[in-house]
Amino acid sequence: MNLFRVLDISGSALLAERLRAEVVSANLANAETTRTDTGGPYQRMHVVFGARPAARPNFGMTLASFADLHAEDVRVVNVVADQTPPVRRFEPGHPDADGQGYVSYPAINPAEEMVNLMGAARAYEMNAAAITSTKNMIQTAITILS
Amino acid sequence: MSNTIQGLPQGGWDISSKAGSSQQQLGSGESNFNDTLRNAMDQIGQLQGEADSKVGQLLNGNGQDVHSAMIAVEKANLAFEMMVQVRNKIVAAYQTVSGIPF
Amino acid sequence: MSWMNGPQMALVERFLDVSAMRQTLVSTNIANVDTPGYHTRDLDFRGELQRAMNGEDTSLTSPFVVPVRGLIARPDGNNVNIDRESMLLAEVQLQFKAATAILRAQFAQLSNAIKEGQ
Numbered sequence: 001m002n003l004f005r006v007l008d009i010s011g012s013a014l015l016a017e018r019l020r021a022e023v024v025s026a027n028l029a030n031a032e033t034t035r036t037d038t039g040g041p042y043q044r045m046h047v048v049f050g051a052r053p054a055a056r057p058n059f060g061m062t063l064a065s066f067a068d069l070h071a072e073d074v075r076v077v078n079v080v081a082d083q084t085p086p087v088r089r090f091e092p093g094h095p096d097a098d099g100q101g102y103v104s105y106p107a108i109n110p111a112e113e114m115v116n117l118m119g120a121a122r123a124y125e126m127n128a129a130a131i132t133s134t135k136n137m138i139q140t141a142i143t144i145l146s
Numbered sequence: 147m148s149n150t151i152q153g154l155p156q157g158g159w160d161i162s163s164k165a166g167s168s169q170q171q172l173g174s175g176e177s178n179f180n181d182t183l184r185n186a187m188d189q190i191g192q193l194q195g196e197a198d199s200k201v202g203q204l205l206n207g208n209g210q211d212v213h214s215a216m217i218a219v220e221k222a223n224l225a226f227e228m229m230v231q232v233r234n235k236i237v238a239a240y241q242t243v244s245g246i247p248f
Numbered sequence: 249m250s251w252m253n254g255p256q257m258a259l260v261e262r263f264l265d266v267s268a269m270r271q272t273l274v275s276t277n278i279a280n281v282d283t284p285g286y287h288t289r290d291l292d293f294r295g296e297l298q299r300a301m302n303g304e305d306t307s308l309t310s311p312f313v314v315p316v317r318g319l320i321a322r323p324d325g326n327n328v329n330i331d332r333e334s335m336l337l338a339e340v341q342l343q344f345k346a347a348t349a350i351l352r353a354q355f356a357q358l359s360n361a362i363k364e365g366q
Contacts, residue, residue, distance in 0.1 A: 002209040002210060002211055002212075003211070003212060003268060003271065003272075004207070004212075005209065005272075006271060006272050006275045006276075009272075009275055009276055009279050010275050010278070010279055012279065013278070013279035013280070013281075016282075017282070020282070048284075049280075049282050049283040049284065050283065051280050051283045051286055070272065070273060070276065070289065070313050071272050071273075071275070071276045072276055072279075072280065073279070074279045074280050074282075074283055119282065120282075122330070123278075123281050123282055123330075126278050126281065126330055126333070126334065127278055127279060129334070129337065130274070130275045130278045130279070130337060133271070133275075133337045133338070133340075133341045134271060134275060136341055136345075137267075137268070137271060137340075137341055137344050137345075138212055140344055140345050140348050141211075141212040141213035141216055141264075141344075141348065142212060142216065143348065143352070144213060144216035144217060144220060144348060144351060144352060144355075145216050145219060145220060211265070211268055213264045213265075213268065213348070214261075214265070217261060217264075217351070220355050221252055224252060224355065224358055224359060224362065225252065227359070227362050227363070228251075228362050231362055231363070
């Protein structure tokens with residue numbers, strides 16, 4: 001119930017969405033990268049979000065608060081590499097062409113990545129709005145005494 | 147002709163016994179005031195304790211609502227203010243009564 | 249002090265509590281808008297208010313958190329409707345503000361009544 005805990009929840013979402021935006025931006029920037037340090041084309045990455053309870057009731061608390069039971073943090077649980085095989089294009093003159101003249105490009109669809117990026121940006125805005133709203137409520141509660 | 151005036155008791159009135167009985171009445175009245183004040187102070191102590199505990203929990207980050215703590219503090223303040231006013235009234239009444247000349 | 253804990257004040261206090269709880273749920277929904285498989289949560293606001301107005305002793309029972317009907321799930325199982333949550337965010341905030349104003353008026357009234365006897 002404590003509204004300060006709610007700020008933590010929204011804050012965790014800000015962090016997660018920002019991380020997602022960074023991963024998507026890296027995908028976009030490397031959409032045409034055919035050679036990486038580890039050899040081979042750039043591997044598309046994507047994030048996996050997971051929710052988990054904000055706090056676990058421990059023995060010290062006799063009554064778990066409402067926030068502890070129902071408010072869930074969001075975390076980036078995993079950053080995984082896409083398993084889609086790379087796209088092969090026929091470019092015999094390319095320095096990274098293989099024996100048959102094909103070059104392997106990352107299986108990245110810029111339109112799809114842009115949609116993901118916009119989604120992350122919008123979610124980030126929404127959580128910032130939630131933080132502002134919660135902050136206003138806390139300030140309103142403080143005026144009870146003034 | 148009788149030496150006593152009809153209707154008046156022999157030997158005059160027993161003023162002291164009458165004063166004594168009213169003294170007792172005043173005594174029980176005082177204890178009512180005391181009990182009321184004591185009850186009020188106990189309740190105020192309880193409200194104050196509740197307010198202190200909630201504010202403490204709030205400041206320690208133990209999951210206390212801001213609005214609950216604020217309400218508890220305001221209630222304790224109001225109760226205290228009420229008691230102060232009641233006490234003032236009692237004191238004023240006592241002073242008024244004790245100022246009556248015999 | 250029973251003169252202070254009248255039914256109106258208890259109702260406003262409960263309203264504030266339930267509003268704060270709802271803010272928790274709405275914020276959690278917004279935070280999990282991209283979490284696969286997450287379902288929107290809410291509480292029965294009107295029902296809670298009705299119970300409070302009926303004078304039931306609600307101090308020990310938390311409101312029930314219920315799943316929301318009528319929402320469409322996306323392919324990853326998430327059914328958070330960001331427009332619904334945005335609207336609720338504004339609504340809860342305003343309700344909380346209104347209830348606080350009412351509470352302050354009640355306290356001011358009590359304070360005046362106490363000081364009136366001077």
